[in-house]
Amino acid sequence: MSASTLASACLPVLGREVRAPLVTGGDAEYAALDYAASAPALQRVWDDVAAYAPYYGSVHRGAGYLSQLSTELFESSRATVAGFLGCRPDDQVVFTRSTTDSLNLLATALPPGTEVYVFETEHHAALLPWQHTGSAAGRVTVLAAPSSPGQAVAALDSALAARVGDGPALVCVTGASNVTGELWPVRELTAAAHRHGARLVLDAAQLAPHHPVDVAELGVDWVAFSGHKLYAPFGAGVLAGRADWLRAAPPYLAGGGASRRVLRAEGGGVDVEWQTTAARHEAGSPNVIGAYAIASACKALAEAGFDALVARERALVARVLDGLAALPGVRVLSLFGADAARVGVISFVVDGWSSSHLAAALSAEHGIGVRDGLFCAHPLVRALLGEAGESAECGGGAGDAERPLNAVRVSFGAGTPDEHVDRFLAALGSLVRDGARWSYRTVDGRCVPASGEDRTATAA
Numbered sequence: 001m002s003a004s005t006l007a008s009a010c011l012p013v014l015g016r017e018v019r020a021p022l023v024t025g026g027d028a029e030y031a032a033l034d035y036a037a038s039a040p041a042l043q044r045v046w047d048d049v050a051a052y053a054p055y056y057g058s059v060h061r062g063a064g065y066l067s068q069l070s071t072e073l074f075e076s077s078r079a080t081v082a083g084f085l086g087c088r089p090d091d092q093v094v095f096t097r098s099t100t101d102s103l104n105l106l107a108t109a110l111p112p113g114t115e116v117y118v119f120e121t122e123h124h125a126a127l128l129p130w131q132h133t134g135s136a137a138g139r140v141t142v143l144a145a146p147s148s149p150g151q152a153v154a155a156l157d158s159a160l161a162a163r164v165g166d167g168p169a170l171v172c173v174t175g176a177s178n179v180t181g182e183l184w185p186v187r188e189l190t191a192a193a194h195r196h197g198a199r200l201v202l203d204a205a206q207l208a209p210h211h212p213v214d215v216a217e218l219g220v221d222w223v224a225f226s227g228h229k230l231y232a233p234f235g236a237g238v239l240a241g242r243a244d245w246l247r248a249a250p251p252y253l254a255g256g257g258a259s260r261r262v263l264r265a266e267g268g269g270v271d272v273e274w275q276t277t278a279a280r281h282e283a284g285s286p287n288v289i290g291a292y293a294i295a296s297a298c299k300a301l302a303e304a305g306f307d308a309l310v311a312r313e314r315a316l317v318a319r320v321l322d323g324l325a326a327l328p329g330v331r332v333l334s335l336f337g338a339d340a341a342r343v344g345v346i347s348f349v350v351d352g353w354s355s356s357h358l359a360a361a362l363s364a365e366h367g368i369g370v371r372d373g374l375f376c377a378h379p380l381v382r383a384l385l386g387e388a389g390e391s392a393e394c395g396g397g398a399g400d401a402e403r404p405l406n407a408v409r410v411s412f413g414a415g416t417p418d419e420h421v422d423r424f425l426a427a428l429g430s431l432v433r434d435g436a437r438w439s440y441r442t443v444d445g446r447c448v449p450a451s452g453e454d455r456t457a458t459a460a
Contacts, residue, residue, distance in 0.1 A: 010312075011304060012043040013231065013415030020367035023438045023449045028367030031420035035229070036178050036345045036411035037371055039209055041293075042231040048296040049233070049289055059288055060257060060279075074288045077295035078278070084298035085223055085240050086214030092243040094278045095236060095291045099205040100125040102224035102239035103172070104132065105281055106201060109249035113138035114168040117159055117198070119152065120379040121145045121179075121335065126172050126203040127379075136249075137170075145383045148336050149185040153192055160196035169198035175207030179377050179384070179409070181317075181345030182336050183211075190219045201241070205229050209413055210313060210343035212306045215241065227294040231301070231415065236290025239281075247276045255283035301414070309414050313344050316412060316421055320346055323425035327432050333384045333407060344412040347375070349385065350432055355408045356447035357394045358428075361436040364449045366427035368420075371409040381407055394440040394447040 020030040032040055052073065057066030059074050078093045087093065096102045107129040110116075116130040116137045130137040141159055146152035156171060163169065171193045176183050186202055193200040199221040204213050208225045215223055222241030228234045251258040251274055258280050261273040274280055301309065321338075324330045329351030334340060350358060359372035374381045385405065410424060439450045 010417050011231075011300065011414045013040040014043060014046055015040045016415075016417075020363070020369075022367060023364045031366075031368040031423055033410045033412055033416070033420060033424055034369050034371045035209070035413045035416070036181075036206060036375075036409060038228045038234070039231050039413055040415055041233050042297055042300050042415065044300045045232050045293050045296045049293050052289070052292060056289070059286060070288050073292055074286060077288075077291040080295035080298055081238055081291075082240065084213075084295075084302060085208075085238075086212075086216050087240055088216050090243060091215065091241050092246055092278045093238060093240045094246065094281050095286060095294075096224075096239055096281075097235060097287075098125075098228070098237040099123075099203060099224045099226040100129075100237075102237050103201070103203065104129040104134075105239055105252045106170075106222060106224070106245075107132065107135035107137060108252055109245050109281075110136040110170060111168045111245065111248070112136050114170055115163065115198075116140045116170050116172065117143060117156060118172045119143045119145065119155075120383070121177065122172065122174055122377070122380075123178050123203065123205070124376045124378070125205070126174060127377075130170075130172070138167075145335060145380060149188070149340075153185055153188045156189055157192045157195070160192065160198055163196065166197060169193075169196070171198050171200040172203065173200065174203045174205075175213065176210065176343045176345065177335070177377075177380070178206045178345060179347050179375050179380050179407075180334050180336075180340075181206070181342035181347075181411070182334065183207075183341045183343065186220065187218050190221075194219065199242070206343060206345060209301075211310060227290060227297065230294060230297045231413075232293035232297040233290070236287050236294055238294065246278075246281060249281075250274075251283060252281040253283040257286070258283035304414065313413065316416065316418070317342060317344055317346070319421055320410065320412075320425065323429075324348055327429055329432065330428075333381070335380075335384070344416070345409065346411070347381075347384075347407045347409040349407050350428075353432075354394060354447065355406045356442075357436070357440055358408050358431065360394070360440055360447040360449065361431055361438070362424070362427055364440075365431075365437055366423065368424050368427055370424075371411070373406050375407075375409055394442045 018030040019027040021027045055069050057070040059071045082093045114137050120142050130140045143155050190200045201222040202220040204223050204225040209230045224239050227236040260275050263271045265271045331349050333347040355372040362368040440447050441450050
């Protein structure tokens, strides 16, 4: 099957054969519609990792065959990721544990006193590292949620124009919202940052799995993303971009691999000469399999062709939005309006339903996995809902007047079959119109199906 034909359907992923038990009896093929949290691993990635596993060995410091092979694989994975991201010749690709880890690394590498600008709409991974212990950042300016891409650019431009002094500054912005899926004007925000002498780091955790990311073309200074959202297994991430601040900063972790030479110092202690390459921030034995898995996913997406993947996903987004619009009491969350371009991430609320109850019913009665809550973007979701609190109580269903204090998120991508989207819309329609077929209770803040002993109603 050609790459274009494969992309027009969906890419093979692990878990497609999994069946989920239903509280109403029987089971159903599990519909994984929580890609924004973790996308299923591509079958291609899993096969590549399995083929490498017998050849696993230590890297960088071993003379043996397996060590040499693993070292070559690790460094070639770095080159593959650099190509996938369109990195500039002098950029560095640092392997980390996740997007969160990447941005925390960059926070420690900032020149002391760097002013940081971030929108309140960011995921906590991009919102919090600059104020965390170990960050070298100075003042952190949190900008209010914009109502349009143009307003986002204007707000950043105005904030940077008001800077006092010409010290270092950094802007951190998402490429696609993990709540609304809306695409942000990365190129324009980067141009605004550079006009005022600031640098920009792109949180591409939600963008890279859905759209091509070209560091040189966008002009961003760094990009961060996670393997587990890019169809690779957990445990690896990437920070790629300009080398100067990374070379000048103390190592993120001190230890073997980050050090080039260690000598005893006169009077006790040691003198250390640290690496100046990406290894400076990769102390310890690296996650070779994680890095290789990311590289394999990069190759698979590039070979499938992003044009075809993007076109198919746009069709799925339109199908979901049309289906949600046809249901009474459903409100889709959006910053930029109904016509905004977005990836396959859509959050919504339903009149009369707690989001926890709705997500639990979709799972227990229909075998469909979605996410509910505030999605590690509390300020954004609360701003969109106009609420200050949160609740996971199991109230809800037809006629319940409870106002939603969190949301439901459905997300999908290159591995999502069309029928899973159709099943979701049919199941949601049934719940909205007819209510749940089972009863639910709250346990440890989560809505769960009631057992046979404590049910208050019988299944239909």
